[in-house]
Amino acid sequence: MAAKILDGKQTAREVRQELGGRVERLAESFRAPRLAVVLVGEDPASRVYVRNKGRAAKRIGIDAETHELPATVSQETLEARIGELGADPGVDGILVQLPLPGDLDAERVVRRIPPEKDVDGLHPVNVGDLARGTPRFAPCTPAGVLELLDRHDIPIRGSHVVIVGRSNLVGRPLASLLLLKGDRGDATVTVCHSRSRDLAEIVRTGDVVVAAVGRPHTVTADMVKPGAVVVDVGINRIDDPTTESGSRLVGDVDFEAVREVASWISPVPGGVGPMTIAMLLANTVRAAEAHEGIGDLAGSR
Ligand SMILES: NC(=O)c1ccc[n+]([C@@H]2O[C@H](COP(=O)([O-])OP(=O)(O)OC[C@H]3O[C@@H](n4cnc5c(N)ncnc54)[C@H](OP(=O)(O)O)[C@@H]3O)[C@@H](O)[C@H]2O)c1
Structure with missing residues (x-):
């Protein structure tokens, strides 16, 4: 008998629906969660991924914005931009679309994201917490x-x-x-x-x-x-x-x-x-809830 299908499209829809309710509650009591996506260069696949993430976020009421930088941007300027977003109290989640073009050092860039805004779960602090069995954001x-x-x-x-x-x-x-x-x-x-x-x-x-x-x-x-x-x-x-x-x-x-x-x-x-994008939204909502003090980041959901 043929295997049953693990339907990511439908499952992601369910997850998004549940998250939509949480976003609504946040928006009513505080403000909508805000996700900053940083896109460097012109890679077509990266542009498609970023567009899809932004659309999915907006569809459930997350305030998603894309910060585009040219492929010629310096490491310092890129890190400075991440630093600004990190310091902005209005930003709940930061995602840097990888891979980065040219010689840009992704490892250094990811380290500039405050761990509590690292909705991609790639900062060494979040990686370490997960490896130690006390996750906050899972990739x-x-x-x-x-x-x-x-x-x-x-x-x-x-x-x-x-x-x-x-x-x-x-x-x-x-x-x-x-x-x-x-x-x-x-x-x-x-x-x-x-x-x-x-x-x-x-x-x-x-x-x-x-x-x-x-x-x-x-x-x-x-x-x-x-x-x-x-x-x-x-x-x-x-x-x-x-x-x-x-x-x-x-x-x-x-x-x-x-x-x-x-x-x-x-x-x-x-x-x-589709599940990957749904989990990005979930991490962003969790970051916003933690930011407003109505949830904590313990656990990976
Ligand atoms: N669906 C999604 O949302 C999503 C998200 C991320 C990635 N992806 C896709 O998932 C795939 C993997 O992505 P990634 O970022 O993990 O790739 P990656 O960084 O290139 O890692 C690939 C892994 O596969 C191993 N490997 C390569 N050839 C192998 C072989 N013949 N037998 C056994 N292991 C082998 C490599 O071993 P070594 O470590 O020894 O080199 C490496 O550990 C890609 O197709 C990517 O596009 C999908």
Whole structure:
């Protein structure tokens, strides 16, 4: 039987609806949450991501603004702009769209974001808090993976979750989240990467498999235990002459073959992607609530 679909589009809609209510309450009692997105340069993919984030935020009443800087901006000017936004009491959340062009040092830029406004969860303080088991902001993509599983009632506690990919953006923070104590954690976690020996054999031991590699068809049907849950984080554009644009998006999982083996599978597009944006909105609302003293940042939701 074909696997059921982990529907990120619908789930993100539910999350946005719930957040909309919280935004309304904030706007009534204080002011709407404000999110500052910093975009450097002209990269078309980054521009699309920023536009989508801004639209999603505005749709639920978040006051989202984009600060555009040219690719020629100096490190000092960029950091100074982040510093200004950090010091502005009217700004609840700051996001710097990555990657940055040229020689700009993203690590230094991210460190300029005050941790309590770091809605992308990439500041070392937030990364450290999550790794120590006391999260404030979790990075949006791994948080979105967990939200997607949770809202489809996929049990994580005690399960063996195999993550393929160890990036700071996805694989590592996802492992930290899954290791947290509690309902949405308590997993046994294995993290694989390009140097892992016997990848197929390891992936086959996963009750849940998360692919975050950036390479189509990395997870194939023979690598998946029958009945496993498969989450595909990958976004890859491949040539497809049958489409109007000549290309289409695929994940890291061989979707058609794996769906015949798995019990649940997330599609690309329409799986983790929409959840990532929903979690950015969730982090922004949490930042604003904490700012107004009606919520704290303990926990990752
Ligand atoms: N849906 C979303 O919202 C969202 C958000 C973020 C990223 N993504 C997508 O997710 C994918 C991963 O992103 P990322 O930022 O994590 O990428 P990344 O920084 O390039 O990391 C890729 C990871 O995959 C590992 N890897 C590469 N080839 C492998 C192989 N043959 N076997 C096993 N592991 C292998 C790498 O291992 P090494 O560490 O050994 O190099 C690395 O740990 C990309 O397609 C990206 O576009 C989607």
